[in-house]
Amino acid sequence: MLGFVARRIAAGVGLLLVISFLSYTLLSIPGLDVGRQLLGQGAAQDLVDAKNAELGLDRPVLVQYVDWLANAVRGDFGTSWFTSENTLHAIGNRLPVTISLTVGVTLVTAVLSFLIGIWAGVRRGAIDRFVQVFSVVGYALPNFLVTLIIVLVFAVQLRWFPAIGYIGFGESFTGWLSTVTLPVLSLSIGSIAGVSQQVRSSVIEVMRQDYVRTLRARGLPPSRIVFRHVVKNASAPALAVLGMQFVGVIGGAVLVEQIFGLPGIGSMTVTYTTRGDIPVIMALVMMTVIGVILINLLVDIMIGWLNPKARLA
Template identity: 85%
Template sequence: MPGFIARRVAAGVALLFVISLLSYTLLSIPDLDVGRQLLGQGAAQDLVDARNAALGLDRPALVQYFGWLAGAVRGDFGTSWFTSENVLRAIGNRLPVTISLMLGVTLVTTVLSIGLGVWAGVRRGAVDKVVQVLAVAGYALPGFLVTLVIVLVFAVRLGWFPAIGYVGIGESFTGWLSTVTLPILSLSAGSVAGVAQQVRGSVIDVLRQDYVRTLRARGLPPWRIVLRHVLRNASAPALSVLGMQFVGLLGGAVLVEQIFGLPGLGSMTVGYTTRGDIPVIMALVMFTVIGVILINLLVDILIGWLNPKARLS
C-alpha cells in the first residue's frame, strides 16, 4: 500500500506542475494591459509602463511563471493586482463556503446513491424502474433548471429556506444549515442519480456471481450477504463514478454560488477571471487541482483497500 500511495502522489505532483504551466501560459496570451486597467484610460503611457513593470509584466511569460512557481512552492501566491489583498487570505475567507457545499454534496450523494442503488439492485421490479427513470432525468435535466425549481418550491412557495445569502457555521449552526441546504440539494440531484445507477448495475453483477449463490446455499441472512460481501465488491466502480462526479461539482458550484449569492470560490472565480487577475486565478486553479488530486487519491486508496488487485494497476 505505501508504494501504491507513493505512485499516486508522484503522479499528482507531476499533474499539478503541468496544469500550472499550461494555465499560466494560457492566461498570459491575451494582452490585458493590466496597468491601463488599474490606472484608467486617461493615464499617461509611461505611468502605465511603470505599473506593468512593477507587476513584472514586462518580463517574458516563462520567466513570470517560474517566478510565480518559486513563490507558490513556498506558500506565497502573491497579492491581487486589483485589490492588493493577500491571495491566500482572500481564498481562505471564501474556502469554508465551498468546502461546506462539497462535503454536504458528497455526504448526501454517497448515502442516497448507495441506498437507492442497493435497493434497486436487490429488489428489482418497480423500485429498479424508478431508479433508472431518476437516473435518466438527473442526466437529462439541465442543472440550472433543477436549481430554479428547487428555489421556487422550497424558498419562494413554502418559505422553508432562504433563497439567497450565507451564514457562517461559527455564527449559527442552524442558520448555516438553512443557507446551504438548497445549494446542496441542487448540486446533489444529478450526482445521486448517476451514482445510484452505477451502484445498481454493480450490485446486480455481483449478485450473479457463484460465490453469492454459495453464501445463500449456506443459509446466510440476505442482509448479511448484501452488506458484508455484495456491497464491498460492488462499491469500487461506484467510488470511481463518485470521484468523477466530484470533479464535475466544482464546475457546478460556480453556477450554484452565483444563484444563491454564496461568497464561495465559485463566485470569486467569476469575478477575478473577468478582470484577468492572474495571481488570484492561478491560486484558484491550484486549489481546485489539489482538491481533485486529493479526492482521486482517496478514491484510489479506498478501491485499493477493497480490491488489492487494483494496487498493481
C-alpha cells in the same frame, strides 16, 4: 499499500505542475493589458507600461511562471493586483462556503446513491425501473433549471429556506444549515442520479457471480450476503464515479453560488477571472486542483483497500 499511495502522490504532483504551467500560460494571453485595466482607459501609455513592468508582465511568460512557481512552493501566492489583498487570505475568507457545499454534496451523494443503488439492484422490478428513470431524468436536467425550480418551490412558495445569503457555521449552526440546504440539494440531484445508476449496475453484476449463489446455497441470510459481500465488491466502480462527480460539483458551485448569493470561491473565480488578476486566479486553480487530487487519492486508497488487485494497476 505504501508504494501504491506513493505512486498516486507522485502522479498528483506531476499533474499539479502540468496544470499550473498550462493555466499560467493561458492566462498570460497577449492583449490582456492589466496595467490599462488598473490605471483606467484614460491613462498615458508610458504609465501603463511602467505599471506592467512593475508587475513583471514585461518579461517572457516562462520567466514569469518560474518566478511564480518558486514563490508558490514556499507558500507565497502573492497579492491581488487589483485589491492588494493577500491571495491566501482572500481565498481563506471564502473557502468555508465552498467547502460546506462540496463536503455536503459528497456526503449526501455517497449515502443516498448507495442506498438507492443497492435497493434497486437487490429488489429489481418496479423499484429498479423507477430508479433508472430517475437516474436518466436527474442526470439530463440542466443544473440551472433544477436550481431555479428548487428556489421557486422551497424558498419562494413554501418559504422553508432563505433564497439567498449565507450564515457561517460559527455564527449559528441552524442558520448555516438553512443557507446551505438548498444549494446542496440542487448540486446533489445530478450526482445522485449518476452514482446510484453505477451502484445499481455493479450490484446486479456482483449478484450474478457464482460465489453469491454458493453463499445463498449455504443458507446465509440475504442481508449478510448483500452488506458483507456484494456491497464490498460492488463499491469500487461506484467510488470511482463518485470521485469524478466531485470535479463536477466544483464546477457547478460556480453557478449555484451566483444564484444563491453565496460568497464562495466559485463566485470569486468569476469576478477575478474577468479582471485578469493572475495571482488570485492561480491560487484558486491550485487550491481546486489540490482538492481534486486529495479526493481522488482518498478514492484510490479506498478502492485499493476493497480490491488489492487495483494497487498493482
